[in-house]
Amino acid sequence: MKLRNILAVLIASAALTACGGGEKAADKAKEAATETATKVTETVKEKVTEKVKEVVKGKSAADTKVGFVYVGPVGDHGWSYEHDQSRQALEKALGVKTTFVESVPEGADAERVITQLANDGNDVIFTTSFGYMNPTLKVAKKFPNVRFEHATGYKRADNVSTYSARFYEGRAILGTIAGKMTKSNIIGYIGSFPIPEVIRGIDAMTIAARKVNPNVKVKVVWVNSWFDPGKEGDAAKALIDQGADIITQHTDSPAPLQVAEKRGVYAFGQASDMKSFAPTKQLTSIIDNWSDYYIARTKAAIDGSWKSTDTWDGIKAGMVVMAPYGDAVPADVREMADKVKASIVDGSFHPFQGPIKNQKGELVVKEGETLGDGDLAKLNWYVEGVEGSIPK
């Protein structure tokens, strides 16, 4: 209102001057008026920007709210459990307020839940499953001032970042251990959905296992779910019946480990340390650790340095952590696994470095070459040693 009043007065005075003092004067007055008007607009603009900055900066950690959307129950002891552990770590580290909604189906409901969190005044919202990708983007469009962080997706926007972990690095360590410890040379792998993320894990493990034991074969059973203890347990039983003496899974419940413990075969934990479910049979576990990322991103949102980014970190950055070895892992195998881990961290080894052959035995990645991030992001073929075909 004020700005408009000032402009009106200026224009009126300019017009008056114009009437009184000929064309030149009128031109000058016009110029002056335009100049003043521009100046006024600029000052107002600056002031508004300052105000906005103040508001953003003025938001202390204690006023900052961070929301989380989980695909499973927080008690799944796997994927959602670890996200929730990291949420608690974030709350402790920065003193921000956090909320979460668990077991949100990946469909029409996700958009409503994310909207509700945004409406509820959350400044940063982490949506922690692939299926939330499009809903997250839809909601982000309506809330340009809220920062969104989507796990494992590939679509970004000005206020939507993506993040994921290089779990395949951990799979290479599992593969090394499995290759050394299997007697039947059959490793059972329980898959959730045949997406690049899961295929990468299967391939990385197979490559690593066959490096130490060329006779290893990997059998895959798909359960078409991220969390279904019943199906996961049945899949483990089926794989053991087919001769697998080491079980690993890319699903979120500890059911396969319970089956392994009962049937006397080895297994690896997934997403969190699942030792309590297979005290004598868990060899190690890939632990997802999102805490550092959640803390860093929330800090960035508080101090105003948040930008849309694409993060894909592994063992080196601490996003992928290996659980302590089980008692059953002999010293020489531990040493070997430690070496693989160290070489991944110092960059001298990449789980997808050539030579890599596909199922037909054709050389796909030559010696000295490495599969790049772009190819890894859309990986859709099995390496030599994996049995069966990818469901199409």
Added chain:
Amino acid sequence: MLPRLIPRLEKRQTPSKAMIYLSPLLAIFLTLISSVVLFLIMNVSPLEALHAFFIKPISTIYGLTELAVKATPLVLIGVALSLGFRAGVWNIGAEGQLILGGIFGGATALFFYEKTGFYIIPLILIAGVVGGMLWAGIVAFLRTKFNANEILTSLMLSYVASLLLNLLIHGPLKDPDGFNFPESRLFSDSALLPILYDGTRLHIGAIIALLAVGLGWILLSRTLLGYQIKVTGDAPAAGEYAGFSHSKIIWITLLLSGGVAGLAGAIEVSGPIGQLLPTISPGYGFTAIIVAYVGRLHPVGVLFAGLLLALTYLGGETAQISLKLPIAVTGVFQGLLLFFLLASDVLIHYRIQFGKQGAIA
């Protein structure tokens, strides 16, 4: 004497008509009371909790529209299922029929990808109906031809439908630019249902659901077919005697409920979802069975029951966000509601007696 202490249910001669309609209210009342106890045990203020569950979700216009979005498939399928249940045709597989409708509708939407035309949305909806009818038609065929129990066949076909959707989404319907993720492309705008209120997700499907309520009511109370459905359900022998073909009723009710469930599926994928996903329904087809019964198998009752059930879902989310209550509370809530409803129904139709049959005459 021991037999005296064992309670027994004895059928009432004339169950109270008023109570039959009052029992849902009674069940809601009892659910509220026991949830207050539940919240007290959980150390949460019952008033705050109930506010979060039932008031806060619908205290804004946005919340109301979301309630309608969530209730739309429940009401649609609930109305259609009621017709079948009234006739004693137990279609438990609305979930599968919904998925088939989603597949058919979704495939139609993808067929017209990046094309425009007023005819696209009607075609999607019709395709959905056809898909659902096809799936329910199998059930009707097996029932009328081989007397196969429709409860089993329709339920099993639901799992087949879910696998079929997975197959298609991993194969021909997969987004070619989607990094091999099991999702279809996002539908073009021309294949998305019109929004009734800008800035919300309230789509035209809500009106279709209301229409279904009206049409269902007229069909049941004003048409010969409705009469035949009721007679076949209440007294099958009388129906046969009156010349009503039992297999005709089976076919009609199954095709009707299947078609409407399929329509709901097409509405979901071209409405709030906007693409085909491995799971397009969080069990609407099964929840709708509860909705149909809480609504007393009456279209208007189903409308209220659908809204109520939808509200418990929304409330469950609000309670998680504002009170940090676990999601399990929502399940307990819905379970209590159903339990009390069934319990009061039993007591309306039966009375508890102690002692031997006929001992107290």
